[in-house]
Amino acid sequence: MEPKYPGLVESYVDLGECYDRAALQTVGRELKGCMKGYKACYSRAYRCLTAAAQLDEDVRALLVTPALEAKMAKRARGILSREIKGAGDQAGRAVQRFLGGITWQGVLREYGTVEAQCGRVYELSDTYGLAHTMLTCLAAGAMAAGHDVVACPDPLFPDRMAHLLIPSLSLAFVSTAPELPWPHRPYRRIRLDAMADGEVLRRSRARLRFSRKVSAALLEEAVDALAQAKAMHDELEGLYNPHVDFDRVYQRGEEIVEAFLALEERK
Known part of the structure; x- marks a missing residue:
């Protein structure tokens, strides 16, 4: 990190003098x-x-259509009407936290973090990375009702949401793939893959x-x-x-x- 005003309010720290160079x-x-x-x-x-x-982006571009996004938004509105009653005095805020990552130990996901904050978990079965649209709608609705949310980005696509936690409602929405399933019986399961255009899925199998x-x-x-x-x-x-x-x-x-x-x- 370069100091902005060297010698004025910041200084270089040289730890090289701590080496035994010989x-x-x-x-x-x-x-x-x-x-x-x-x-x-x-x-x-x-x-x-x-x-x-x-490769994942190509798949998503193939499957994400205006019709699919409209279908997900409609489903999100239905969930919000069922799960959120009333509205807060002011809008909630969002913080971003990664729930997992790609590490030297493998592809990890800290489901324990979800369990510690949320007793009810919607599992979004999502083989092709389609969850972002639905999660965005859910997050916007929750914040509009006054709830703070934790938006969890996708490690490969940090500008997209992969999971959503609403601790004040003890409610979470976790997208899963066959290789990283939710380890428990979810509160509800939604098959996002089934919401994609069936003809496109068959033609592109x-x-x-x-x-x-x-x-x-x-x-x-x-x-x-x-x-x-x-x-x-x-x-x-x-x-x-x-x-x-x-x-x-x-x-x-x-x-x-x-x-x-x-x-x-x-x-």
Whole structure:
């Protein structure tokens, strides 16, 4: 992070003085190999994720039509009329929180977070990533009635909602796919796939199957690359850590904290 006004209100923090540079020379070849290797693994992971996202986007473009969006909006209005009674004095607000991600451990989703906040869960069975339209309508309706919502973006498409939590109503809407199902019996289940145009689904069955298979393989390859990157990064830390004076690092941190506190006292 670059300081906006160096020396005036911000300063560079140089922790390079905490290295034992002479000792690092003895592991120089290993350091260079790990540094180059883990960056290459991250690049491979990003390429795979980009390709998977492009395939998923093609599928979504095929299936999302004005008719489907109208159908989802109508269904959302029906849910809102049933689940939300009355209106608040002021509109609610939305915060964004990821419910899962694509990590070196695999594609993860923290369903426990949902269970901790919401006792009633609508499972949106969503093989093709269609949930965003319905979730947007549900979030807008809940906020209009005065409820705060937690909008959970899709890790591959952060501008799209994948899940919605309304803690004040103990209500959640979780989109699921066959590989990541809701682990319990849901309060209600809505099959979003069945809302898509049946003729398009039948005509494109082979294409959809191929896209899902290739996308899954790309995600698997991305996870493998992330796992390799983490292993190399761990090795890199193992090479560096014995040659870092952490007492000096912590001392520098304490000095920075004291400087912040002094500024606060002068206000």
